[in-house]
């Protein structure tokens with residue numbers, strides 16, 4: 074969603090199922106079937122009534138350009154919600170020769186809505202929704218051999234988990250030269266711990282890793298912390314990441330948008346001296 078934002082918006086309970094009724098009751102459903110653009114248009118139309126935390130077309134364009142430029146075979150997103158970004162990016166990935174889009178979503182109800190819309194958009198064979206917390210799902214994608222490298226990762230879920238999930242990927246050896254990470258909402262509501270991490274030098278990260286005291290929720294508002302995850306929000310794995318990874322990281326802020334996507338590229342992995 075783009076435009077002026079005065080505070081963090083909140084969702085209306087039950088609006089996700091209402092979205093399904095809104096779309097599936099359309100008289101022109103047969104023309105919508107198999108058409109990702111039309112499904113996205115309808116989600117956007119519904120958003121005039123109910124606020125949805127979707128990435129939107131403007132910021133979405135930044136990620137589509139990354140797909141066009143890097144041509145990943147497989148792409149992963151953390152935080153699928155009702156499937157807007159999975160349809161937008163899954164469609165782009167398929168058109169650019171990709172093989173699979175994994176959408177990791179904590180809430181089974183949101184994932185069920187997403188699956189109905191992904192299927193309607195004709196992407197049911199291409200986009201795989203994985204229900205559960207992202208750290209456990211990422212770990213499973215790795216141990217099952219499905220993913221051996223992060224090619225393009227879109228992060229858009231629980232804000233404190235941006236950094237710890239990236240560090241988990243680093244520890245699993247999934248972040249390699251050429252890996253690209255696009256993180257949403259880095260200006261609104263903001264994610265200072267994540268930005269500090271991806272913008273740090275190797276020597277700064279090595280020092281921080283030595284002093285690491287575990288998972289922290291510092292740097293986030295109460296509202297951000299209460300979103301999505303309950304008491305059980307600590308990462309399932311203790312991680313410090315791999316401080317030897319060299320990143321180039323820059324925010325991309327569309328004109329007139331109060332938010333930005335941080336695009337982070339792994340350019341090298343330094344040897345320990």
Ligand SMILES: C[S@@+](CC[C@H](N)C(=O)[O-])C[C@H]1O[C@@H](n2cnc3c(N)ncnc32)[C@H](O)[C@@H]1O
Nearest residue numbers: 126127128152154157158179206207230231301
């Ligand atoms: C901002 S919404 C995602 C919007 C979506 N990427 C889009 O642009 O259409 C964030 C989603 O992340 C999910 N989420 C929050 N914490 C999560 C976690 N630890 N693992 C997986 N999903 C999570 C929430 O349930 C919510 O659906």
